[in-house]
Structures are given as C-alpha cells and as structure tokens.
Amino acid sequence: MTAAERRERQRAERHQLIITAARELAEAEGWEAVTTRKLADRVEYSQPVLYGHFANMEAIRDAVAVECIAEMAEQLHEARQAAPESDAIRAVCTAYLDYAAAHPAAYQAMFTLPTKVKFAHAETPAPLRQAFNEFVSAFGPYNDRNAALAELIWGSLHGMAVLLKSGRIPEDAQRQRLDLLITLFAKAPA
Amino acid sequence: MTAAERRERQRAERHQLIITAARELAEAEGWEAVTTRKLADRVEYSQPVLYGHFANMEAIRDAVAVECIAEMAEQLHEARQAAPESDAIRAVCTAYLDYAAAHPAAYQAMFTLPTKVKFAHAETPAPLRQAFNEFVSAFGPYNDRNAALAELIWGSLHGMAVLLKSGRIPEDAQRQRLDLLITLFAKAPA
DNA sequence: ACAAGATTCTAGCACTGCTAGATTTTGAGG
DNA sequence: CCTCAAAATCTAGCAGTGCTAGAATCTTGT
CATH class of the missing domain: 1.10.357.10 (Tetracycline Repressor, domain 2)
Incomplete structure (x- = not known):
C-alpha cells in the first residue's frame, strides 16, 4: 500500500502548493488577480485540478x-x-x-x-x-x-x-x- | 433653456433611480446579485446607460x-x-x-x-x-x-x-x- | 420639415468560475 | 512483459460577468 500512501502524500503537497501559490499571487498582484486560470498556470496544472482540492475559489482564499x-x-x-x-x-x-x-x-x-x-x-x-x-x-x-x-x-x-x-x-x-x-x-x- | 434644465433634472432622477434600485436589489438578494444586467433590467434601461452615470459597478455600490x-x-x-x-x-x-x-x-x-x-x-x-x-x-x-x-x-x-x-x-x-x-x-x- | 446632435440600444469582446466528457497515465493481475 | 480497468488529468465549452464600439433612434433648434 506504499503506492497509495505516496499518492496521498503527493496530493497533500499539491494542496499546499495551491495555497502557497494563491497567497504569493495575491501578495504580488492583489486578490482580484487570483483567478482560476492564473492560479492553475502557476501550479502547472489545469483548472479542474483546483476543484479536486477545493470546492471553489472562495475556499482557496x-x-x-x-x-x-x-x-x-x-x-x-x-x-x-x-x-x-x-x-x-x-x-x-x-x-x-x-x-x-x-x-x-x-x-x-x-x-x-x-x-x-x-x-x-x-x-x-x-x-x-x-x-x-x-x-x-x-x-x-x-x-x-x-x-x-x-x-x-x-x-x-x-x-x-x-x-x-x-x-x-x-x-x-x-x-x-x-x-x-x-x-x-x-x-x-x- | 427650460428643455436643457428638464433634461438635467430627469438625468438626476435617473441617477437616483439607479442608486435606489441597486440598494433594493442588494437588500433583497445580496450584493453578488447586483449585476449590470439585472440592475439595467430593473431601471428599465440598457446596460450602457448605467455607465453614463457611473464609472463602473463599484462606483454604484x-x-x-x-x-x-x-x-x-x-x-x-x-x-x-x-x-x-x-x-x-x-x-x-x-x-x-x-x-x-x-x-x-x-x-x-x-x-x-x-x-x-x-x-x-x-x-x-x-x-x-x-x-x-x-x-x-x-x-x-x-x-x-x-x-x-x-x-x-x-x-x-x-x-x-x-x-x-x-x-x-x-x-x-x-x-x-x-x-x-x-x-x-x-x-x-x- | 429637416438635419445636427444627443440619447439609447444591439451586439459583442474579453474575462470570470466552474464542469462534462475525452484523453492520458498508472499500476495490478495474468 | 503485456493488458486493461480505474484513477488522474486535460481539452473544450457553458453560462455568466463588467464593459464598450458602433448602429439606430429620438429630440430639438432652425
């Protein structure tokens, strides 16, 4: 079951990555610049991935x-x-x-x-x-x-x-x- | 110059109408429901009219x-x-x-x-x-x-x-x- | 009555959040 | 080492947003 564990860990890392990216983006350009597309770009995944971690944009904020x-x-x-x-x-x-x-x-x-x-x-x-x-x-x-x-x-x-x-x-x-x-x-x- | 005056007065009335409509809409359905389209509908004008009175949506709020x-x-x-x-x-x-x-x-x-x-x-x-x-x-x-x-x-x-x-x-x-x-x-x- | 000018609308752009469905990647079981 | 289902991911698109250029209409002084 180490494979499943690894995936869980990677998932958690990506979760944190999204939060960090959102914060950096907000601090650099303001919250109105934190859009799903820009954020997805920044974490190098497509938009739907964000919704696998958070219910919506507000939840990320x-x-x-x-x-x-x-x-x-x-x-x-x-x-x-x-x-x-x-x-x-x-x-x-x-x-x-x-x-x-x-x-x-x-x-x-x-x-x-x-x-x-x-x-x-x-x-x-x-x-x-x-x-x-x-x-x-x-x-x-x-x-x-x-x-x-x-x-x-x-x-x-x-x-x-x-x-x-x-x-x-x-x-x-x-x-x-x-x-x-x-x-x-x-x-x-x- | 009464024609011009009348127009100015009507313009002021409409200005107030927009503010009132925005407030009523916000109180009834919350600010996220106050969109240019709904507001334009409510005052019975098209969207661009709003921009003849206010620079943008934020200015209306x-x-x-x-x-x-x-x-x-x-x-x-x-x-x-x-x-x-x-x-x-x-x-x-x-x-x-x-x-x-x-x-x-x-x-x-x-x-x-x-x-x-x-x-x-x-x-x-x-x-x-x-x-x-x-x-x-x-x-x-x-x-x-x-x-x-x-x-x-x-x-x-x-x-x-x-x-x-x-x-x-x-x-x-x-x-x-x-x-x-x-x-x-x-x-x-x- | 008409032309000039002010007013208003239609139609559309570029963006938003969000998602269905196609596509790729992964990792057991044979 | 294959196969192939399931998991992960992406492409493409919807419905909505704020806002505006340019067409259409209406007003008004002459």
Missing part, C-alpha cells in the same frame, strides 16, 4: 486566510512572550498592527474579504482561536471578562488597521491612538 | 454606501439628541449596532465590501464626516482626544457588528459587551 492567521498567531505569541508581563497588551497590539501592515493581502483575506471562516463559533478553526487567546492572555487568565476585553480591543485594532491603510493616518497619530487604546483597556475598572 | 451612511448618520444624530447627555455614548453606540443589524446589505456596502470611499481623509464625503462627528459629540467638544476616542469606539463597534453577524453571539452577551465597552470609554482617564 479561506485556506490562505487560515494559514495566515496561524502565522499571525505565532507572531502574537512570540511578541507576548518576549515582553514583560506588564507590557503584554502593548506587545500583542503592536504585533497585530505590524502584521496587518506587513501583509496587506493576507490581512485582507483574513478580515475584510467575504469569507466562510467562522468567528467565535463552534467551527472556529484552531489558529483563529489561538490568535484570540493571545489577546485574552495579555489581559490575564481566561474568563468571560478577559475574553470580552480581548474581543473589544481586537475590534478597535481592526478599525485602526483599516483606517491606517485606507485613510493613511500619520505615523505619530497612529502611535498616540494606540497609547490611548492601551490606557483605556489596561486601566479597565474591575 | 459606493454611491449606495454613501447614501446609507447619510441615513445612518441621521439616526445616530436623532438617538443622541433624544438621550440625556450622560447617556449620549450609549445612545449612539446602540443606534449604530441597530442600524448594522437592520440593514445588513447597507452595512456591507459601507464597511466590509471593497470600496473607494475615503475614510479620515481630505476627500471623505460629508455624510461619513457627520456620522463620525456624532461619535465625537457623544464624548464632548471636538478635539484630538475626543476624535481619537470616537475612532477607537467606532472600531470596536464594527468588530462587534461583524461578530454579531458572522459568529452569532447570544443577545445578552452582546448587551454585556456593550456595557463593558461603554464603561471603558466613558471612564476614560483624562
């Missing part, structure tokens, strides 16, 4: 989104670990905004383009949960209150990330705003 | 977005006026979330679908400015600090609105979260 969320979750984790506990919130927030700025196409796939990825739901993929937990941990142990704080600060950060890209807030204003945000959430009355 | 933002701005204003000053923040926030919940297609056009509408920018359309100012006013007179608070709370509300739709947070959890958010921002240290 969602797969990229989940992969990028995992990547971001890891960076949030590292940032939080590297900082003193008193600065955990700032570290995670900064890492979040940095990721959004450094990977615009990825961020778009994650949080602004239409997606079937579930948030705060039973089917929420593990990487998304991990990313969320980094925010919760920055506030302290997991409980309802800290989860709610995490959710709210995430929302604010998303707002900032969007404004930063579309409205081009000046750099220093951006920093002041982050300071204010952290002050509000850090000094949250119990 | 943006026009709907701006119209809806104006509508929302008005509701925010009314909510703020009707409430005692001490409850201004809560009133505006609640009105915001209510609008998002009541007009999902409109909210999508405003803040989740790709758009060319500028935020926090010299070209920001007046209605968007007005809506933003309602948030600022809820915090007090217009100044950098209150503007920053407005921006941040708007971001959080947007996060809540998205989670509410995609992740279906239970109703009461939603209310608790809003209470927490208001507490954080109302008790903002100077």
Whole structure:
C-alpha cells in the first residue's frame, strides 16, 4: 500500500502548493488577480485540478486566510512572550498592527474579504482561536471578562488597521491612538 | 433653456433611480446579485446607460454606501439628541449596532465590501464626516482626544457588528459587551 | 420639415468560475 | 512483459460577468 500512501502524500503537497501559490499571487498582484486560470498556470496544472482540492475559489482564499492567521498567531505569541508581563497588551497590539501592515493581502483575506471562516463559533478553526487567546492572555487568565476585553480591543485594532491603510493616518497619530487604546483597556475598572 | 434644465433634472432622477434600485436589489438578494444586467433590467434601461452615470459597478455600490451612511448618520444624530447627555455614548453606540443589524446589505456596502470611499481623509464625503462627528459629540467638544476616542469606539463597534453577524453571539452577551465597552470609554482617564 | 446632435440600444469582446466528457497515465493481475 | 480497468488529468465549452464600439433612434433648434 506504499503506492497509495505516496499518492496521498503527493496530493497533500499539491494542496499546499495551491495555497502557497494563491497567497504569493495575491501578495504580488492583489486578490482580484487570483483567478482560476492564473492560479492553475502557476501550479502547472489545469483548472479542474483546483476543484479536486477545493470546492471553489472562495475556499482557496479561506485556506490562505487560515494559514495566515496561524502565522499571525505565532507572531502574537512570540511578541507576548518576549515582553514583560506588564507590557503584554502593548506587545500583542503592536504585533497585530505590524502584521496587518506587513501583509496587506493576507490581512485582507483574513478580515475584510467575504469569507466562510467562522468567528467565535463552534467551527472556529484552531489558529483563529489561538490568535484570540493571545489577546485574552495579555489581559490575564481566561474568563468571560478577559475574553470580552480581548474581543473589544481586537475590534478597535481592526478599525485602526483599516483606517491606517485606507485613510493613511500619520505615523505619530497612529502611535498616540494606540497609547490611548492601551490606557483605556489596561486601566479597565474591575 | 427650460428643455436643457428638464433634461438635467430627469438625468438626476435617473441617477437616483439607479442608486435606489441597486440598494433594493442588494437588500433583497445580496450584493453578488447586483449585476449590470439585472440592475439595467430593473431601471428599465440598457446596460450602457448605467455607465453614463457611473464609472463602473463599484462606483454604484459606493454611491449606495454613501447614501446609507447619510441615513445612518441621521439616526445616530436623532438617538443622541433624544438621550440625556450622560447617556449620549450609549445612545449612539446602540443606534449604530441597530442600524448594522437592520440593514445588513447597507452595512456591507459601507464597511466590509471593497470600496473607494475615503475614510479620515481630505476627500471623505460629508455624510461619513457627520456620522463620525456624532461619535465625537457623544464624548464632548471636538478635539484630538475626543476624535481619537470616537475612532477607537467606532472600531470596536464594527468588530462587534461583524461578530454579531458572522459568529452569532447570544443577545445578552452582546448587551454585556456593550456595557463593558461603554464603561471603558466613558471612564476614560483624562 | 429637416438635419445636427444627443440619447439609447444591439451586439459583442474579453474575462470570470466552474464542469462534462475525452484523453492520458498508472499500476495490478495474468 | 503485456493488458486493461480505474484513477488522474486535460481539452473544450457553458453560462455568466463588467464593459464598450458602433448602429439606430429620438429630440430639438432652425
């Protein structure tokens, strides 16, 4: 049965190849350039092969989104670990905004383009949960209150990330705003 | 010159007709159903007429977005006026979330679908400015600090609105979260 | 009443996501 | 080492998209 195993492995490799190619294409030319034909060209297979791996184009974008969320979750984790506990919130927030700025196409796939990825739901993929937990941990142990704080600060950060890209807030204003945000959430009355 | 005037007026009416039709179609069948052909059918003209009024499909959606933002701005204003000053923040926030919940297609056009509408920018359309100012006013007179608070709370509300739709947070959890958010921002240290 | 100009439509291009059916490749079993 | 079914892959095409050139129609000042 090694033949079957090999085929399974090759299939998995190609699955990843598609995701990687889609991400690269999106980062190079934007998501509107990620079409079935261009993507098929890039992975050197015909279009129908894509549908052997994913239900449709949206599923491919969602797969990229989940992969990028995992990547971001890891960076949030590292940032939080590297900082003193008193600065955990700032570290995670900064890492979040940095990721959004450094990977615009990825961020778009994650949080602004239409997606079937579930948030705060039973089917929420593990990487998304991990990313969320980094925010919760920055506030302290997991409980309802800290989860709610995490959710709210995430929302604010998303707002900032969007404004930063579309409205081009000046750099220093951006920093002041982050300071204010952290002050509000850090000094949250119990 | 009354003939030319009449034509100008009819042209303006048709312009509005297109926007209204696009909005109705989006609210009835979702934005993916708003195609040039369906829209042309609905306004009882051929497709090229649309391009006499708008540069492209995205411009039509943006026009709907701006119209809806104006509508929302008005509701925010009314909510703020009707409430005692001490409850201004809560009133505006609640009105915001209510609008998002009541007009999902409109909210999508405003803040989740790709758009060319500028935020926090010299070209920001007046209605968007007005809506933003309602948030600022809820915090007090217009100044950098209150503007920053407005921006941040708007971001959080947007996060809540998205989670509410995609992740279906239970109703009461939603209310608790809003209470927490208001507490954080109302008790903002100077 | 007519010609010039504005307006509107028909028809079609180049692209999209997606798929049925033909074609090739693969890998057991004889 | 063949054979030949099954698996994998591709070719070709459908129905739909946004958008537009050029033909047809309708308006209007003279």
